[in-house]
Amino acid sequence: MKLRNLLTAFFATGIFLTSCVKNDDPTGASTGTLQSAVTGDCSPLVVNGIYMVDSVLTSNNYVDVQVNVTVGGSFEIKSDSINGYSFKKTGTISAGLNTIRLYASGKPVATGTNTFTVVYGGTACNFTVTVFAAGGGFGTALYTLGGSPGNCSVSNITGNYIVGLGMTAGNKVETTVNVSSTGTYNLPGVAINGVTFSGSGVFTNPGIQNIFLSASGTPASPGVFTYPLTNGATNCNFSISYTSVITNATYALSGFPGNCTAAQINGTYTAGTALTASNTAVINVNVTSPGVYTISTTTVNGISFSASGTFNITGPQQVTLTGAGTPTTAGPVNLQVSGSGNVCGISVTVL
Secondary structure, eight states: OHHHHHHHHHHHHHHHHHHHOOOOOTTSBOEEEEOBOTTSBBSSOEEESOOBTTOOOOTTOEEEEEEEEEEOEEEEEEEOOBTTEEEEEEEEEOSEEEEEEEEEEEOOOSOEEEEEEEEETTEEEEEEEEEBOTTOOOOBOEEEETTTTSBOOEEEEESOOBTTOOOOTTOEEEEEEEEEEOEEEEEOOOOBTTEEEEEEEEEOSOEEEEEEEEEEEOOOSOEEEEEEEEETTEEEEEEEEEBSSOOBOEEEETTTTSBOTTOEEESOOOTTOOOOTTOEEEEEEEEEEOEEEEEEEOOBTTEEEEEEEEEOSOEEEEEEEEEEEOOOSOEEEEEEEEETTEEEEEEEEEO
16 A cells, blocks of 8 residues: 555656656747737737839848747748738747747739738737839838937947948948838938938838948047937937947857757758758847857757857847758757857757
8 A cells, every 4th residue: 555655656746747847849849829919910010021013022021020939849930821922930949039030932913901810839910011013103101210209229230330440231220110101211311420320211011110221431430429310200319339449249148058048940950951041040148248249159960050240239139140061960959059258058950
C-alpha cells in the first residue's frame, strides 16, 4: 500500500512539473494570437508601399502586424488572396510580443479598396489596402505628424553623423505620421549645421504609418542640433548628435544571459544549401549610449549571423543579423549572440 501511494505521488509530481515547463524550443510549431482591435482590425498595423493596377509588388510592399507568442517555434502567417495579390511570412519566432512583416506577392488587377484577413494560431484580424490606377493620379495627402507639437515620434535613426563626413543613403530618420486622406506628401526640411532632412512619396492607405527622411549635406560642427518638421498646422522636432570621432555604443542584449527575448528567425534553413539575404535573425537590444556596434554569433553547424552599424538614439531597438555559411546537418542549431560584452541565445532549425 505504501509503495503504491509512493508511486502515485511520484507520477503526480512528474505531471505537475511537466505542466509547469514553458516550451520555448523553436523546433516545433509556435502558438499565439494576433493583436487586434475590438472591431477585428489588426492593431497596431503598418501598411507600406504603393499598390497600382498591373504593377508587380516588391519588397517595399508589406504590412506589419503584431502577435503575442505564448510558445516559441516555427510560424506561418498569411492572408487570403484578393484582387490578384496576398501577404505572407514564415520563419521561427520566440515567445513574447513580436512585430511580423508580411510581404506582398502578386499583382493587383483592379482599382479599389481590398480588405484582407490574416490568420495565425486560430486567430484572425483584418486590414485594408487601396489599389490605384496605373500611372498614379494621386492627390495631396492629409496627415498629421506623430508627436506634434513636441518631439517627433522617431523610431529609428541610421547612419554615422561625423563632422566633415558627407551624408550617404544610410543616413535616415524614421518617424511616424497619421494619414487621414491618401495622396502625395513632401517634407522639404531646413538646412541646419550643413545637413538637411527631407522626404517625399505617396500615402496609399490611411492610418498610422512610418516615413523616412533622408539626410543630405556635410556636418560642420560637433554637438546636438534640433531639426523642425512642419506639415500644415502640425509641427514637431527631432535632434541629431554630431561627433568629431566615431565612438562605440553601449547597449544590452535583451534576454542576457539566457535566450534572446522575442528573437525572430527568418528564412528557410536546409542542410547543404547556402544561406541567402532572406536568412536573418531579428533581436532586441536596449541602448544606453549611442555609437557604432558590432553584433555576431558563434559559428555552429557551418552557419553564423552578424550585423554592424550605428545606434543614434537610446532605448529599446531591434537589430537584424544576416546569416552566412552553409548548414551541414539537419536538426536544431543553438547559437550564442555576442555584443557589448554580453550574450544571449537563439536557435535555428535546419531541415
